[in-house]
Amino acid sequence: MSRTFLKMNGLGNDFVVIETASQSFEPTPEDIRAIAKRGDGGIGCDQVIAIDPRSEGASAYVRFWNADGEVAGACGNGTRCVAWLLMQSAGKNGVAFDTVAGRLSGQMAGDKRVTVDMGPPGLDWTQIPLAEEMDTVGIELQVGPIDAPLVHTPGCVSMGNPHVVFFVDAPVTDAFAKGTGSLVEHHPLFPQGVNVGFAHVAARDHINLKVWERGAGLTAACGTGACAAQVAAVRRGLTDRVATVEFESGSLVIEWREADGHVIMTGPVTMDYAGKLPEKVAA
Incomplete structure (x- = not known):
């Protein structure tokens, strides 16, 4: 049948x-x-x-x-x-x-x-997990030349799956996300692999995001990636507790609730x- x-x-x-x-x-x-x-x-x-x-x-x-x-x-x-x-x-x-x-x-x-x-997000290095102990607000990782890295010091968040979030000065291209994401996905620091986000904070309530997904590649949108980006941004003081996370295909509203620490996602x-x-x- x-x-x-x-x-x-x-x-x-x-x-x-x-x-x-x-x-x-x-x-x-x-x-x-x-x-x-x-x-x-x-x-x-x-x-x-x-x-x-x-x-x-x-x-x-x-x-x-x-x-x-x-x-x-x-x-x-x-x-x-x-x-x-x-x-x-x-x-x-x-x-x-x-x-x-x-x-x-x-x-x-x-x-x-x-x-x-x-x-709630997982924020301890063992919850991501990482191969060694680090402060997940900003871990020791960079891509590109030592003296002029393309991206560096990303935040790490587990939303039931591992995420690393690089903060960038402007939205990145698909080619950049593919090239960099594919390199980072299987980096030895991430024993289970990792989803790779590139977040541009346009305002305290707005993030532009592109995500290279572990095992799937570059996708139109990533819900857990949006959650991870907002949590990582709040931890660095870059956004307020509620923000719109925008992909090229549309947007999600993400709240990292202060009362209980849960991450709330709204979208179509x-x-x-x-x-x-x-x-x-x-x-």
């Missing part, structure tokens, strides 16, 4: 979502890569998401995979899509669900607009279409 999926996106960051209430889904890394491949028989996506109807005290347990087949701890834009689906099916305006990174919750914030509580979700998984990964 063919297995079905939903194709969704958040600001162009796109996902293949499989609901497992009536169909099993235990993919190999090869299966994930086949699904995520753009063209040549693949569906094409940045991440694959499975929604499992088994989680005590929550609506579901949610699994994420990057396009390279590796398990991902969290995905901000994908989390909004999942929350919207669960709220639609339950006829509710709020929902909670579990992930390997912990319990997350979502609330309706308008027509196909969702607010998600991403929980889009349902693209429904389809059937390729038979080679549906057997």
